[in-house]
Amino acid sequence: MKKIWITLTAILLVFTAAACSSGSNGANENKGNAASPSNEAKETTAPVEEKEAEPVTLKFFTALADRSNGAGKIEQAIIDSYMAENKNVKIEVEALQDEPYKAKIKVYASTDAVPDIIQAWGQTSFIKPLIDNNMLLELNESEFESSNFVPGAKDGFSQDGKLYGLPRGTDFLVIYYNKKLFDDNSLAVPTTTAELLEVSKQLRAKGINPIATNAMEGWSLPIWFEYAAQRHTGDFNKMDAVLKGEGKFTGDADFLAAAQDIAALADSKGLADGFLTADYGTSRNLFGQGQAAMYVMGNWEAGLATDENFPEEFRNNVGAISYPASDKGKTTDVAAWYGGGYAVSKNSKHPEAAVAFLKYFFAPENWAKQVWETGSGTPAQKFDQFLTGNETALQKQLVDIFSAMTSSSGTPVHDNGTDEFKTKVMEAHQKLFGKQITPEQFLAEMDAAVAVLK
Amino acid sequence: MEALSAKTHREVNKARKKDAASPALKAILHIVLWGVALLQIFPLIWLINYSFLKSGDFFGSGILKWPKSFEWNNYVNAFTYGSVPRFLLNSLFITTITILVAAFLALMLSYAFTRMQWKLRGPAMAFIMLGMIVPIHATLLPNFILFDKLSLIDNPLSLILPYIAFSLPISLLILSGFLETIPRSIEESAVMDGCSVFGVIFRIIMPITKPAIATVCIMNFISWWNEFIMANTFLTSETFKTLPFSIMKFTGQYSSNYGAQFAVMAIIALPTVIIYLMFTEQMSRGITAGAVKG
Amino acid sequence: MHKLMSNRITIFWLVAPGFMLFLFMVCLPIVMSAYYGTTNWTGIGAYDFVGLDNYTNILFHDGVFWRSLLNALLLLAATLLIQHPIALLFAIFVTHAGKLEKWFRAIFFIPAVISIVVTSKMWVSVFHPNFGMFNKLLEGMGLSAWKQDWLGDPKLAIWCIIVVVMWQGFGYALLLYYAGLQGIPKDLYEAAELDGAGRVKLYTRVVIPLLSPMVRVAVVIAVTACLKQMETVFLMTNGGPANTTQFIGNYLYKTAFSSSLYGYGNAISVVFVIICLILTLAMNKAFKKDVGEF
Incomplete structure (x- = not known):
């Protein structure tokens, strides 16, 4: 097979070259240029082969x-x-x-x-x-x-x-918050899922974007939903069981309640304007520039507190919490995975x-x-010997969440299968958060995605 | 219409025509034109304006903002980290070769299709013309495999070859349309003088078809200068990356620095605009020539 | 002369380079696509043949594919019914702009020469719900209630995309019509005026019918461009929210590379090419009928 291709190009190149030279009396400028791509190619490949021995x-x-x-x-x-x-x-x-x-x-x-x-x-x-x-x-x-x-x-x-x-690292999803925006509006940082919804409503009423996230790429939403689900089921493993074919999303009261929680949040415009088209940079900026009160993102963003692109006021006021608790799930149940x-x-x-x-x-x-x-x-390596005591407040909060962890979700749900499965899962979440489908339809779409795995 | 009176009235008529459009009408016409012109370039003005702002100034009210201090640093960053000069040269290199070779091949093809006599010329020409509607993205996946087999990945040829091939149908359309309008008598006398077909093409046809060739080059330039999906897929190292990649690279690297992102966009946009403004006359003439004759 | 013009060797050398390149870079990939389209290849490793399953799935079970096609037709309709009439009108306006004629022509064309990567990023910012120009403008006019999450709203997003594509292509359409207008003999205007025909009548009755060859070229270009649309969508929304702004080019890219359904992606591109072919043939037929009328 390979030989055929090579012969074909060879023929092609010969043709081009021949055509150029036969026309050269009238087309000087073409000749020089047409010849150069092959020269270029030689120049780039040759040195690598020669130097192969040492470098x-x-x-x-x-x-x-x-x-x-x-x-x-x-x-x-x-x-x-x-x-x-x-x-x-x-x-x-x-x-x-x-x-x-x-x-x-x-x-x-x-x-x-x-x-x-x-x-x-x-x-x-x-x-x-x-x-x-x-x-x-x-x-x-x-x-x-x-x-x-x-x-x-x-x-x-x-x-x-x-x-x-x-x-490289241990990842977990947290909610970053802008303390100043909460203080200025005399709101408390939410500690329960009910408070999260309530706070979002109040922020929205004051004209502030409640929660930013990068829903255009889509991967933060399924992890978010894992939290929401765990706060109803009390156990991260329940979702893994469904993925393995033990049970279904549809008809499960806990999953439905979780999807309804998300839908309620979406209905009260708890998500920042334009979150569905916000990519990573956009959502990060929205939060960093003080335009959103909360930011759902991985723990790797401790740098928010030191990024010079953001105003000092923000840098001094950024904090992080684990996903708020419910009567079944605690804040120490964390959606965490090795990234x-x-x-x-x-x-x-x-x-x-x-x-x-x-x-x-x-x-x-x-x-x-x-x-x-x-x-x-x-x-993802032991790093206690590097704790200096000079960490930013944000870093300390993050490490506290990490060390207090009592149960973790493991691999994010969408990464538990094929890419086709992943696309379907992420699209279902985008639709749920974007209010395009009902919680019931969402569960059905999730089941359809699981079906792809078989 | 009496031809006679038409002639005598022509001068009067011209004068009248100028006056006829009342000043008010003219003014309205100009206002409308300026309005749309502004709409067309406003985003560009906005882009340049914001490229001088600090990232934090992006939010808040006001559409255009006079920067408190001009953030030239945005441009310094853009130039240094966006590798703009190198990518610009790469783009120039790849596009230039593409448009020249494409014009050259298309001229030969169109000559063979319009002048030479052979059995399959009708079907062969129609076949290439069909290529006009083949979307370049449909060939993305198989071409990658093909180039990989040929070890052409990360080689400018992996862009130049498909670019040329996809330029052929439209170039052929314009050039052959133009060739049809050229009287054959000139060529015939050249042949009498002992000129070969290639001689005829490059000594006689090429100078005559210059306007059409210019059109072809310009149209191809616009499409390939901006192409980036193939460029992003087939080129892996930065050595050959083309200009559109610069912005992709930069938005990743400076995701939180909006000012610098806008600066890099301005840097990419301005050279093309300037080059275009320099050649606008040729460009319009080329398209006019090609379109009217074609 | 005749002998020279039917010399097979000369013909071969004229046609072969371009034709071979075309076969190699345009046709061969499509054949390869058709082959991979019958497999369930994920892009890595071994694969099985699944017959025509992929193709039947696309045609009968793939809502997103049809949605993408519908979007392309929507874009085409908008282009033909909104962009082109305005472009034609402004082409006429521009010819009456006097000294500024060249400048207007140049300004209108500027968006077409700027890299799509830049214009897309720019428009995403313009539509941005928080700091975008649109919402700021509405706010400034006291219409805060009309503020929208332009690209995030499944109903609005496709129209935003259409606006951007039309904006960018406006200058191109205008230039084509402008070129067509240049090709109309000046005497005609004068003759018509002598006839006492009003300006509007002059254009609707005389000039525009004469432009019909140009209209045909412009329509063909519009159809191919709309069907092939990918870059703008790829960069602005990637087809979202929920595939409401999906176009086939982007869909096949996403299917092959994000969902790893490489075989299926290839099948999409084959179906896509076939649909394009059918549309073009239909268009040709329609236009051929037209020709008879003039």
Whole structure:
């Protein structure tokens, strides 16, 4: 097959070249330009092959698109310092935001051209197809012992007892709030789900956007719903059981109540204007610029308290709470999971170099320390030795939520299956939060999504 | 209509025509025109205005805002971190090659389709014309596999080849329409003088068809300069990335800095606008020529 | 002469490069798509053949696909019924603008030369419920009650998209009609005036019928552009909320890359191409009938 393509292009190129030269008497300007693409191609491929012997080039593909803030900045800093220490290694970074990243990784995978080191999520929807098709390199667990990963953190990256990736952080969904907006309007930060609804109504009445989130991408909504559901069922596992086919969403009083809670919140315009078209940056800005009182987002946004793009008044007033409690679910029941991490491509020409870099990356004083100290997230490694006491109030609140955790949800619901399942789940949630379907219809759509898994 | 009186009245008529449109009517016409013109460029003005603001100033009331202090820093950031100069060169490189080669191939094709005598020319031409309605996105997925097999991923050729191919139908339409209007007698005398077909095409036809070639180049320029889905899919390293990618990259990296985002958008938008304003005359003439004859 | 013009080798060299490229970059991918469309490939690893299941699913069970097609037709209707008449009217206005003629022509065309990535981002900001220009404008006029979440409202979003697409394409349509107007002999205006025909009559009775070849070109371009619409939607709403602004180009991209239904995505693109083909053939037939009338 391959040969045919090559012959075809060869023929094509010959034709083009021949056509140019035969016409050259009258078309000088065309000739020069038409010839250059092939020259260009040669120039770019040749040096790589020549230098193959000594220097190593690693392609590094990440979804931390923001290289000048938060986790992305640290990732880049570690890469830079690694390259400075190992002159022969060149790491080429390609960074895209989550959704474009996931689209592009599929393009790479479908052509068996996965970059050397990729960001990976320890979740079925992302990593399973890659492992099943033999695209990821098995890692040797003992090599990373000194990194002190938290027990269980690597589970999502393992399959059949083999390890295929390493987690960067522990993620959990919280509600950030702007204390000043609450104080100015003499409102209290909600502690129960009923209060959350009530506060939202009052904020709205005062012309303030209650809750911002990035519903355009869609992944925060299913995790939010997991909270809402847990506050009725009292058990995160109930949803997992439904996914496994033990029971249904439709007809379950607790799930219906949870969906009704969300619908009530949506009906009282508890979500910020334009939340359905707000992407990550937009929603973050809305909150950071003091335009919304609350922000449903992952714990990795501790940097909100230090981001110079936001007014000082905001930075001093941002706080975080766990999702409000109900009579069945406590605030210590947290939707938490091990988030993004890295994996190495099986096709990598320099697997040892890639693994060596990961070892460097996950050395405690690199990623774990830096990410914690800058408030860019909670590492999936032990980091108590890096607690300095100088953390921002926001960081302290986040770590309190984390350490008080009594039960956790595990992998977000939408990541528990195929991508088709994920799309369906996210769309169902967007419709529910966007008031386009009733709670009953929502449950039916969820069941339809689960049906895709069989 | 009597031709005679028409001629005598022509001068009078012209003068009358100018006066006939009463000043009031003229004024209304101009107001309407300015209104729509403003509508067309207002977002651009707004974009430039906001590119000088701090992110925090975006919220609040007021449509246009006089910045308290001009945030030139936005532009500095945009230039340094958006890699604008490099992407601009890449875009120029890829687009230029595409439009030149496309014009060249289309000229040869249209000559063969309008002048040469061969059995399959009708069906062959219709076949290529059908390509006009094939959406470029429909070829995105298979082309990726194809380029991967050819090891052309992350190579400018992966954009140039499909760009040229998709330029052919519309270029062919315009060029062959134009060629039909050129009398064959000129070519015939050239052939008598011993000129080959290629000689005829490049020495005689090409200079005559310049306006149509210009049209073709301009239309192709507009479509490929702005194309980004293929560019984003087929190019992986930043070495060859084209300009539209700059903004995608920048919104990811500066998601919380609206001012800088607007600055990078202004930087991307302005050069095309300036280039366009410089060539506006040729551009309109080209489209006029091609459209009227085609 | 005749011998030269039917020399097979010359014809081959003229046609082969362009034709081969076209086959290779446009036709081959479609054939590949048709093949992958019969599989359940997720983009990675092995796949099974599912026969024509994908195709029948698209045609009979896929609401989103038909919604996308409907949106394209809606956009087309808006373009033809709103954008084109206005563009034609303004093309006539511009020809009467005197000294500023060139400037107006240039300003109207500016949106068409700016990268879609920039214009989309810009319009998203314009529609932004909090700091967008639209809501600020309404607020300024004391119409706060009319403020909308423009792109987030399932009923409004598609119209917002249509406005943006029409805005961007306005200059292009205008230029085409303007070009057509330039091709009409000046004598005609004078002759008509001598006849005592009013300006309006002059245009409706004489000029516009003469423009019909141009209208045909403009309509063909509009149809292809509307069907192929993808970039604006991709960047502004990604088809949301709840697929109400979905267009086929974007839908197939999303299906293949977000839902990992690569085989299904390919099947969509094949059905899409076929629908485009049918529409074009129908259009050609309709226009051929038209030609007879003039």
